[in-house]
Amino acid sequence: MSHLSALRERVSSEVKEGEPLAKHTTFKIGGAAEYFFEAKNADDAVRAVRVAGELGIPLFLFGGGSNMLVSDRGVTGLVIKMANRGFVIEGNVITAEAGAPTGLVSMRASEAGLTGFEWAVGVPGTVGGAIRGNAGAYGGEMKDSVISVRAYKDGQVVTLRNADCGFGYRDSAFKRNAGWFVLSATLELKLAADAEASKAQLRKNLLDRKEKQPVEFSTAGCMFTNWRPERPEQLAGMRKWFDLDKDEKVPLTSQGTIPAGWIIDRAQLKGTKVGHVQVSEKHGNFFVSDGQAKADDVVALTAVLKTRIRNMTDGNVQLQEEVEYVGF
Numbered sequence: 101m102s103h104l105s106a107l108r109e110r111v112s113s114e115v116k117e118g119e120p121l122a123k124h125t126t127f128k129i130g131g132a133a134e135y136f137f138e139a140k141n142a143d144d145a146v147r148a149v150r151v152a153g154e155l156g157i158p159l160f161l162f163g164g165g166s167n168m169l170v171s172d173r174g175v176t177g178l179v180i181k182m183a184n185r186g187f188v189i190e191g192n193v194i195t196a197e198a199g200a201p202t203g204l205v206s207m208r209a210s211e212a213g214l215t216g217f218e219w220a221v222g223v224p225g226t227v228g229g230a231i232r233g234n235a236g237a238y239g240g241e242m243k244d245s246v247i248s249v250r251a252y253k254d255g256q257v258v259t260l261r262n263a264d265c266g267f268g269y270r271d272s273a274f275k276r277n278a279g280w281f282v283l284s285a286t287l288e289l290k291l292a293a294d295a296e297a298s299k300a301q302l303r304k305n306l307l308d309r310k311e312k313q314p315v316e317f318s319t320a321g322c323m324f325t326n327w328r329p330e331r332p333e334q335l336a337g338m339r340k341w342f343d344l345d346k347d348e349k350v351p352l353t354s355q356g357t358i359p360a361g362w363i364i365d366r367a368q369l370k371g372t373k374v375g376h377v378q379v380s381e382k383h384g385n386f387f388v389s390d391g392q393a394k395a396d397d398v399v400a401l402t403a404v405l406k407t408r409i410r411n412m413t414d415g416n417v418q419l420q421e422e423v424e425y426v427g428f
């Protein structure tokens with residue numbers, strides 16, 4: 101029996117062949133999935149993961165496709181899209197399926213009189229993807245709200261507490277363990293003392309994103325993680341490398357990192373172009389596609405930025421991709 105027939109028989113008759121992944125990513129880049137399945141509930145996802153394992157087929161699972169770059173050659177094996185989009189708000193607790201849209205959960209939470217998740221409005225993608233990358237903005241992070249995660253972990257469905265998830269800056273145990281997947285999560289927020297203030301915060305964050313990010317283009321958000329200086333002289337080095345005015349401060353995030361967008365801006369690399377992809381003029385850490393970009397353009401532009409910045413900073417600043425490379 102072919103793999104396709106086996107998947108259709110044992111997972112679902114809806115398993116597709118040759119599905120273009122460009123239409124499932126915010127970058128709108130990438131080749132086709134050999135086999136593709138949209139899991140509408142956690143049981144379907146678990147079954148698909150198990151069957152792929154039993155058949156010895158490579159597996160890739162994703163959510164909103166807003167933090168990944170799919171190779172032009174596509175992805176071999178079974179690609180599962182988490183399309184379990186439900187979530188329930190009870191008191192100050194939210195139970196969200198992995199495929200629930202993060203930004204929508206943020207809006208509904210605020211409307212329900214809760215606070216603490218306003219930072220997530222405008223973050224594309226799903227709760228599962230946000231937990232896996234410990235997404236964050238405006239001083240908030242996923243890990244601040246997660247109570248527990250129902251997960252597929254090395255063959256078993258288990259409940260992990262926040263402390264078991266190994267959260268770090270844009271990091272979690274799900275990122276470090278290929279066989280761990282988020283199925284659903286329980287989030288705890290606070291009851292807002294002033295519900296109007298929470299709604300105003302949402303509007304402010306959305307406006308700020310519109311002003312600072314090229315939201316009108318195809319993009320995968322921040323290409324690079326913010327850079328963490330290891331030694332005090334590296335902070336001082338910033339002034340020399342980028343020839344800063346004496347009044348200009350080097351920005352430090354609350355995590356002690358320097359925003360990659362600021363580094364790219366000061367390195368005067370905004371607007372740099374390879375093929376059909378360009379460093380946004382609006383935000384140095386966003387690459388934007390004109391709609392015809394290839395993944396190879398993105399890879400080449402990434403290499404240009406990393407090399408130029410490393411050379412400019414005497415080998416000190418080595419940017420690392422935040423965006424996940426898939427099928428390379």
Ligand SMILES: Cc1cc2nc3c(=O)[nH]c(=O)nc-3n(C[C@H](O)[C@H](O)[C@H](O)COP(=O)(O)OP(=O)(O)OC[C@H]3O[C@@H](n4cnc5c(N)ncnc54)[C@H](O)[C@@H]3O)c2cc1C
Pocket residue numbers: 126160161162163164165166167168182198202222223224225226227228229230231232233234235236237274280281282283313315319320321322424
């Ligand atoms: C315009 C724009 C703005 C953005 N702003 C922010 C921001 O402010 N802060 C921020 O942190 N990010 C931001 N991002 C990046 C991205 O939206 C987030 O990282 C988001 O949380 C990714 O979720 P996703 O479902 O789209 O993940 P995907 O892109 O679908 O997947 C990313 C990775 O997560 C894995 N994954 C997805 N779902 C699961 C799951 N259920 N279980 C295990 N692994 C899974 C995938 O295998 C893949 O490796 C932005 C992106 C864009 C395009």
